[in-house]
Amino acid sequence: MSEENIYDKVVWSSCNVNCGSRCPLRVYVKDGNILRVGPDNTGEGGPFGTHEIRACLRGRGLREWVYSPQRLLHPLKRVGRRGEGNFVQISWDEALDLIADKLRQVIDIHGNESVFRIYGTGNLGGVVSAREQIDRLMNLLGGQLGYYNTYSTAQITHAMHYTYGAKDCGNHLTDTANSKLVVFFGNNPAETRMSGGGSVRDLVVSQQGSPVRTIVIDPRYTDTASCFADEWIPIRPGTDAALVNGLAYVLITEDLVDKEFLDRYCVGYDKTTMPSDIPPGNSYKDYILGQGPDGLAKTPAWASAITGIPLERIVKLAREVGTAKPAYIAQGWGPQRHANGEQTARAICMLAILTGNVGIRGGNSGDREGPFGISFPTIPVGDNPVKTAIPTFLWTKAIASHDNFTDLGDGLKGRERLQSPIKFLWSFASNTLVNQHSDIASTQRALGDTGLCEMIVLIDNVMTASARYADIVLPGTSSFEESDLCYQGYAVEMGVLILRQQAIEPLGECRTLYDICAGVARRMGVEEEFTESLTHDQWVEYMYHQCRRLRPELPEKYLDAISQGVFKWNRGGQLKIGLQAFRENPAEAPLNTPSGKIEIFSKQLWDLSKSWILPQGDQITALPEYHATWGMPGNSDAQKYPLQLVGHHYKQSTHSSYANNPWLQEAAPHSLWINPLDAEPRGIRHGDLVRVYNQFGQTQVRAKVTPRIMSGVMSLPQGAWYSPDAKGNDQGGCINTLTNQRPSPVAKGNPQHTNLVQAEKACGAPPC
Ligand SMILES: Nc1nc2c(c(=O)[nH]1)N[C@H]1C(S)=C(S)[C@@H](COP(=O)(O)OP(=O)(O)OC[C@H]3O[C@@H](n4cnc5c(=O)[nH]c(N)nc54)[C@H](O)[C@@H]3O)O[C@H]1N2
Ligand SMILES: Nc1nc2c(c(=O)[nH]1)N[C@H]1C(S)=C(S)[C@@H](COP(=O)(O)OP(=O)(O)OC[C@H]3O[C@@H](n4cnc5c(=O)[nH]c(N)nc54)[C@H](O)[C@@H]3O)O[C@H]1N2
Numbered sequence: 135m136s137e138e139n140i141y142d143k144v145v146w147s148s149c150n151v152n153c154g155s156r157c158p159l160r161v162y163v164k165d166g167n168i169l170r171v172g173p174d175n176t177g178e179g180g181p182f183g184t185h186e187i188r189a190c191l192r193g194r195g196l197r198e199w200v201y202s203p204q205r206l207l208h209p210l211k212r213v214g215r216r217g218e219g220n221f222v223q224i225s226w227d228e229a230l231d232l233i234a235d236k237l238r239q240v241i242d243i244h245g246n247e248s249v250f251r252i253y254g255t256g257n258l259g260g261v262v263s264a265r266e267q268i269d270r271l272m273n274l275l276g277g278q279l280g281y282y283n284t285y286s287t288a289q290i291t292h293a294m295h296y297t298y299g300a301k302d303c304g305n306h307l308t309d310t311a312n313s314k315l316v317v318f319f320g321n322n323p324a325e326t327r328m329s330g331g332g333s334v335r336d337l338v339v340s341q342q343g344s345p346v347r348t349i350v351i352d353p354r355y356t357d358t359a360s361c362f363a364d365e366w367i368p369i370r371p372g373t374d375a376a377l378v379n380g381l382a383y384v385l386i387t388e389d390l391v392d393k394e395f396l397d398r399y400c401v402g403y404d405k406t407t408m409p410s411d412i413p414p415g416n417s418y419k420d421y422i423l424g425q426g427p428d429g430l431a432k433t434p435a436w437a438s439a440i441t442g443i444p445l446e447r448i449v450k451l452a453r454e455v456g457t458a459k460p461a462y463i464a465q466g467w468g469p470q471r472h473a474n475g476e477q478t479a480r481a482i483c484m485l486a487i488l489t490g491n492v493g494i495r496g497g498n499s500g501d502r503e504g505p506f507g508i509s510f511p512t513i514p515v516g517d518n519p520v521k522t523a524i525p526t527f528l529w530t531k532a533i534a535s536h537d538n539f540t541d542l543g544d545g546l547k548g549r550e551r552l553q554s555p556i557k558f559l560w561s562f563a564s565n566t567l568v569n570q571h572s573d574i575a576s577t578q579r580a581l582g583d584t585g586l587c588e589m590i591v592l593i594d595n596v597m598t599a600s601a602r603y604a605d606i607v608l609p610g611t612s613s614f615e616e617s618d619l620c621y622q623g624y625a626v627e628m629g630v631l632i633l634r635q636q637a638i639e640p641l642g643e644c645r646t647l648y649d650i651c652a653g654v655a656r657r658m659g660v661e662e663e664f665t666e667s668l669t670h671d672q673w674v675e676y677m678y679h680q681c682r683r684l685r686p687e688l689p690e691k692y693l694d695a696i697s698q699g700v701f702k703w704n705r706g707g708q709l710k711i712g713l714q715a716f717r718e719n720p721a722e723a724p725l726n727t728p729s730g731k732i733e734i735f736s737k738q739l740w741d742l743s744k745s746w747i748l749p750q751g752d753q754i755t756a757l758p759e760y761h762a763t764w765g766m767p768g769n770s771d772a773q774k775y776p777l778q779l780v781g782h783h784y785k786q787s788t789h790s791s792y793a794n795n796p797w798l799q800e801a802a803p804h805s806l807w808i809n810p811l812d813a814e815p816r817g818i819r820h821g822d823l824v825r826v827y828n829q830f831g832q833t834q835v836r837a838k839v840t841p842r843i844m845s846g847v848m849s850l851p852q853g854a855w856y857s858p859d860a861k862g863n864d865q866g867g868c869i870n871t872l873t874n875q876r877p878s879p880v881a882k883g884n885p886q887h888t889n890l891v892q893a894e895k896a897c898g899a900p901p902c
């Protein structure tokens with residue numbers, strides 16, 4: 135029997151959360167209800183590059199998400215204290231009137247800089263359903279406070295900027311087929327780039343039949359390590375720069391560096407390429423050999439004591455990296471999501487730079503693997519008349535102490551000091567208001583005071599921890615309830631366009647973001663400018679035709695395109711080699727750094743270190759130096775909180791999206807990874823309920839006692855739902871009860887993997 139006989143219809147849809155992939159999905163519908171969700175079935179048996187993009191467990195479980203008991207179905211207005219979670223149902227008209235009235239009032243009194251759309255990534259694949267609709271609306275109303283950085287890559291983006299004057303300067307992962315050695319620092323594509331559309335496919339294909347040796351350096355024995363690595367080297371979080379220093383010491387003293395490359399392409403390796411106005415003794419070589427200001431040789435023994443990696447292993451690794459040509463050295467984004475993340479990211483690049491592996495086939499710059507994607511048009515948003523922008527991570531400070539928010543202290547752009555606090559906050563498809571932002575207790579204090587930020591409008595599919603802090607909660611359509619176009623994000627080997635059709639009627643009173651914004655626009659007198667007289671669906675069709683201008687091979691008729699649903703463009707064997715043009719001809723294709731070369735010594739950072747105002751203990755250094763930070767062993771807090779805690783991105787959920795799905799909770803339970811050496815003295819057995827705490831808060835979660843994490847370190851997957859009990863203590867295992875809001879020095883990024891905690895068996899709960 136064909137599928138069509140069992141189901142009324144099967145329509146194309148897509149999974150739009152922020153995992154980096156965008157998987158096509160087939161939605162099976164009967165009597166207006168979703169019966170089942172299936173993966174892509176186009177390209178079966180085809181060559182790699184047009185193959186099926188098989189969805190991961192999360193996309194296949196989307197039915198549970200759409201029909202989840204937490205689903206928001208009606209507009210709600212807060213009653214009682216903010217955060218208490220008490221709401222009354224109101225009509226759409228009332229909700230939109232309240233929003234427009236407050237928006238008008240806030241703009242009149244405090245100006246457009248006091249309106250802010252918070253970062254949120256729950257619906258990234260869409261074009262017409264994209265968060266940028268809020269920007270389009272706000273730009274018509276005089277603009278809003280901007281932001282720069284992401285929670286994903288703040289520190290590494292700055293590191294690449296200062297070192298290479300570039301971003302995304304990694305070779306494609308398929309290039310590992312041409313390498314002799316692969317070294318991954320905290321890179322876990324098997325879990326963070328899942329599905330047939332994720333870069334894990336690249337790794338599978340390029341390693342098939344390849345003799346390449348792969349080493350994974352990570353505090354955890356990750357899925358990537360277990361599937362692809364010949365060797366796992368556990369490392370203490372936040373200490374990769376110390377490891378690289380120790381490796382550099384061996385490379386330099388055993389003459390394994392590529393001196394010709396360093397002289398021709400780099401600034402600051404030794405005195406021959408140092409900027410002329412810098413005092414002697416400040417080159418990289420001086421620093422490593424102990425001839426710089428600190429007088430400390432960064433020997434493998436020194437590195438071993440800091441990283442927890444045996445001395446002999448460091449020496450062996452240095453010789454391996456120094457002799458395997460070419461070597462693919464790459465980092466994920468875990469090492470940089472730390473208090474010293476910028477320097478760590480720069481330091482890892484040093485390994486590629488010292489060995490001349492930058493810009494060549496089979497090599498890599500030290501950056502994460504390069505993404506591949508086809509550019510497609512996005513909705514026009516217009517210009518933001520407000521030029522002031524804050525680092526994404528510092529939005530709580532922009533609410534609670536704006537008069538203390540400055541360019542030199544906080545990385546404010548466009549002004550010396552923030553002129554107005556955030557008074558009106560938009561939140562679309564975001565849980566960063568509470569769940570995903572650091573130090574939930576502190577965030578709650580800032581949000582709980584309605585005299586600070588006066589209105590929070592939140593649009594989501596489900597009642598989240600963030601939604602409980604909103605004043606107006608609006609039920610947004612899920613991807614199965616709206617039509618749209620969807621472009622593949624970090625695809626492998628191909629570019630993808632999905633024509634997502636509306637599979638079912640919106641549940642309850644759910645509306646698309648577009649309709650919500652159009653409703654506000656009407657009340658603010660800019661409806662015509664906002665909609666241009668098009669409906670949501672007409673915009674989708676219009677944007678499809680914009681795509682056709684770039685890809686004329688797409689069907690002329692939109693209806694024909696809908697019935698095909700998925701379009702794939704093979705990369706055609708093109709291999710991205712990051713910084714290749716510079717490598718081939720540095721004079722003709724200089725880098726976008728002040729010197730046009732790779733800046734091992736960054737004069738820009740040298741200058742920043744003199745002018746920026748930093749809290750005590752923070753450092754900005756011109757060289758990629760290692761410095762221990764707060765939240766690490768040796769810090770005074772470590773006496774009370776002796777265990778380091780990181781929070782990896784886990785297969786159960788994409789951040790907090792889908793984390794409430796019982797199927798996924800069963801398939802991949804949320805648990806605290808703890809080494810037997812740390813569990814045993816605490817009387818913690820596998821499966822026990824554990825209390826994890828520090829000066830910021832506490833949470834409870836089941837223990838996964840495993841040697842897959844190094845001793846002294848624990849990992850609590852990020853994304854679990856914050857679920858406080860009556861006393862305010864989290865029962866949900868949410869790591870952001872324990873993280874710190876103190877930003878990293880240069881990027882002002884989120885240091886959410888730098889944490890010190892204590893753990894103990896939680897008594898009173900089974901099986902205690
Ligand atoms: N399944 C799933 N996939 C996802 C996501 C998700 O939530 N779930 N989120 C997506 C998003 S938005 C992003 S930004 C990416 C995130 O991608 P990443 O930032 O790369 O992911 P993480 O798990 O944070 O870190 C990767 C690895 O770094 C390790 N690590 C942590 N600290 C250190 C350190 O100091 N040194 C070293 N060497 N290793 C360290 C962690 O143990 C982890 O295995 O993933 C994307 N993919
Ligand atoms: N401790 C710690 N915290 C972290 C991280 C970490 O590594 N450690 N990682 C950080 C990173 S890299 C990131 S990118 C952020 C991510 O943080 P967020 O961008 O907040 O991502 P999610 O938690 O997935 O929240 C997305 C929201 O969108 C909603 N949503 C999903 N689909 C739809 C839809 O179709 N329509 C609407 N209206 N809503 C939808 C979901 O219900 C969810 O509430 O978290 C950061 N937080």
Ligand code: SF4
Nearest residue numbers: 149153157190193329
């Ligand atoms: S979560 Fe990511 S990999 Fe999984 S189905 Fe969705 S888009 Fe694909």
Ligand SMILES: [Mo]
Nearest residue numbers: 152285286287
């Ligand atoms: Mo992210």
